[in-house]
Amino acid sequence: MIVSPSLLAANFGHIAREIEMINESEADWLHLDIMDGVFVPNISFGFSVLEAVAKRTQKPLDVHLMIVQPEKYIARLAKLEVSIVNVHYEACPHLNKVIQMIHDAGMKAAVTLNPATPVCMLEDIIQDVDMVLLMTVNPGFGGQKFIEHSIDKVKVLRQLIERTGSKALIQVDGGVNAETAPRLAEAGVDVLVAGSYIFDNRYPKARIKELKALS
Ligand code: DX5
Ligand code: ZN
Secondary structure, three states: OEEEEEHHHOOHHHHHHHHHHHHHOOOOOEEEEEEEOOOOOOEOOOHHHHHHHHHHOOOOEEEEEEOOOHHHHHHHHHHOOOOEEEEEHHHOOOHHHHHHHHHHOOOEEEEEEOOOOOHHHHOOOHHHOOEEEEEOOOOOOOOOOOOOOHHHHHHHHHHHHHHHOOOOEEEEEOOOOOOHHHHHHHHOOOEEEEOHHHHOOOOHHHHHHHHHOOO
16 A cells, blocks of 8 residues: 655644654655645745755655645646646646646646545546545545545445556545445555554554554
């Protein structure tokens, strides 16, 4: 399993220490949640924090843009050597163009679906993306309850990927914990994002190791 801890749940008073913990852990990537207070009803952090994190981390950056007009920031993300850019389907009327822009800037491109957006909307873009992120809670906040229907959605996405021969990975985000993670793995997920399950614990590295062991 690929594991991408979400920094949103970290202690921002000790952010350097938290990044050091991730560096020492078995985590594969570092998931960074950018919110604008428009696309989602919350504001997280922006480029100054992103720059500071990029300098310290040894893990590839997996950036989840919960913002309108994400295309405005692609060049700046590329400068920070971000590896993967996740844009929301619901925020991109010209999704094909945005995916092309991310690729042209030398980064991997992922499309994210909100819980109420069906997998069939990806039919004409699945061949062009490196990853699909299925939101398993409504985006905007950490620590929410997992939406059960997501398990079926992962299975439908797995079928679409197999039918089309797409190379896209399946990532899930929200409510990932000891109870939901094994079921998500079983349904066909490749990448687990986890925030509170990892950081709201005295032994975060052990939690990362536990998620990594799932196949
Ligand atoms: C929520 C963010 C998530 C969040 C997940 O909108 O996209 O990445 O940090 O938090 P947990 O794992 O606590 O549900
Ligand atoms: Zn996220």
